[in-house]
Amino acid sequence: MAGQQLYVIDYELQGQPRTFIIRLENMNNAEAWHWASCDAGVGVIPRFGQQKIKKVSRPMAERYGITNVRWRVSGQGPEFKPMPVDVGKFAGSE
Helix, strand or coil: CCCCEEEEEEEEECCEEEEEEEEECCCCHHHHHHHHHHHHCCCCCCCCCCCCCCCCCHHHHHHCCEEEEEEEECCCCCCCCCCCCCHHHCCCCC
């Protein structure tokens, strides 16, 4: 895993802020838009060894309500604060 770094990607989905961290060798704006789409459930995450997938472009991501995608190397910028999770959504009805 030489050369891989952690990147923080911030974006908005239907106006709601989202943030996640990903480990990759290289990051650019096109990669950030694709991975934000994957986090939002729109893009396809490639399987190991399957590198020939069609990446989600910015115009396609914007059609699904993904906007304001920004990325940075982890450790640069504000502290990462994960979004709160409503455990009630995942608990079975009793």
